[in-house]
Amino acid sequence: MSEDTIQYLVLDRCDPTCNMARYYVLSIEPSLFGDATLIREWGRIGRLGQRRVELYENQSGAIEALETWLQRKRRRGYLLRDG
Numbered sequence: 517m518s519e520d521t522i523q524y525l526v527l528d529r530c531d532p533t534c535n536m537a538r539y540y541v542l543s544i545e546p547s548l549f550g551d552a553t554l555i556r557e558w559g560r561i562g563r564l565g566q567r568r569v570e571l572y573e574n575q576s577g578a579i580e581a582l583e584t585w586l587q588r589k590r591r592r593g594y595l596l597r598d599g
Contacts, residue, residue, distance in 0.1 A: 523582060527594035528561065537561040539597075540589050544578045547571065552578035556585065 524543040530536060541557040552575045559565020572578040 523579070525582070525586065526597040527586075527589050528597050529589075529592070529594045530561075531593075538594075539565070540594055542582050542585055544575070544582055554578045554581050554585075 525541070527540045527542075529538045529540075537560055539557075539559060539561050541555075543555045545553050545555060547553050552572045554570045554572065555567065556570070557565050557567045570578075570581065572581065
């Protein structure tokens with residue numbers, strides 16, 4: 517991933533038989549102090565969710581964390597949203 521762009525991924529997990537419609541957002545953004553932040557948001561599709569911000573000293577640390585979370589969520593059945 518390029519170091520000067522904002523990375524933004526949206527994942528969905530839907531199962532109508534279980535009334536499950538979840539989303540998970542992963543994004544990397546610069547902080548005010550030049551650090552990198554990994555922002556994770558999750559919840560039910562169509563509702564406000566929770567948000568967690570994690571600070572990293574550099575962009576590569578945030579990218580590594582994003583890739584780790586992406587692997588975890590894909591193992592649990594989340595799929596990348598088209599678009």
